[in-house]
Amino acid sequence: MNYEPVIGLEVHAQLLTDSKIFCGCSTRFGAEPNANTCPVCIGLPGVLPVLNRKVVEFALRAGLATHCEITRASRLARKNYFYPDLPKGYQISQYELPICEHGYIDIEVSGATKRVRLTRIHMEEDAGKNIHDQHGDSSLVDLNRAGVPLLEIVSEPDLRSADEAVSYLKTLRAIVQFLGVCDGNMEEGSFRCDANVSVRPAGSDRLGTKIEIKNLNSFKAIEKAIAFEIERQSDVLSGGGQLVQETRLWDEHREETRSMRSKESAHDYRYFPDPDLLPLVINADWIAEVRAGLPELPAARKARFMQGYQLPAYEAELLTSRKDIADYFEEAVTAHANAKAVANWIVGDLFRVLKEQKLDEEFYIDRWPVAAERLGELVRLIDQGKISGKIAKTVFAEMLSSGKSPQQIVSDKGLEQVSDRSSIEIEIDRVLAANGKQVEQYKSGNDKIFGYLVGQVMKATGGKANPQTVNNLLRAKLQ
């Protein structure tokens, strides 16, 4: 039997606020363990949480950008469970009455647009972090992350493959990045995802048993874990077995999911409204103000790249897949206004290098090997005829290793293109004298030989001759 996967995703996006959701502690990543803590976020008795207004504003931004309805009076709730990294014994989250509901995101799947519905977006606080295997046989707890604000963005089970899931996540990540509410850094855990995966006989409209895969934090892990689960579940069902609702973890080394615990239901958490926090009332003026202040979003920027810079859809899509890349592109184009060529260098050569250096999933554009302005400068040298496209590849490689500017490299290494007719003519005469047989063949009608002779002249000039000049002069000489 053929099985059809049904996938829904829960994304946790860490918000780019300076302070935590219910206290004034810093949210900075990488501080000394437990440095960013206070009685509120570590849950000492008798303290009162105060909701960070910026968190609400960010939630509104995310909700409006994804076509959600905004709940005018939403509520914060306690989600009760016991865990060492959650000293209060409950997490403040939203349950009934989340701040945003019923939105959608359009994604591109093999050339077509697919609409993925959002169930809800709600605000919550993060828990701390347990550290094992570092200190003999004891475990350590770091509460710097406790109380850091998150948006949980929950999709309907509208996704049908691992590819669609990845496309959805990339689109969502671009949106929160463009909104400035989350940096999207998966490596540092500020954009992470749980996947709910089930399979059902193809064509059925009933849902199968839902398995949750927790804490996926790279696109590769997401893709592999979902693909693994689809196959595992299909195998179990084909073999006549039954699936139980459970939570599984992705084991990166063994490339398989394994069972973590049987899945809790909402009633296991005994959710109830947090008595320390008043219902959150959002007035229409605030919504209108946030809506008016929304920045240009990825889809709009893609359309602008296609119209304004005459880029094909494919390139425009890649360049707007992340805000930092889109900004990089526009900065390079500001340095030299040849958008098509700049786009080709980014999508081709630069992306290849980022992949090789494993920088493609990072968000530190300042760690990228070539500054945007320098890339623009490189393209300018080509357009001015100072270097050939081929020499430009050499210059680019040198930019990576030395960090020098393209003009500097061209001057230092004497790579300037030779357009001077007389010196090219000298090389052509030499090549023709040394290739008498080929010249004969060309004259007796073998046109292919022409390319060979051009190649010989280019080689003789170390690739520096202007190819157009070589072509013209050679053709004249052979007549």
Ligand SMILES: [Zn+2]
């Ligand atoms: Zn605090």
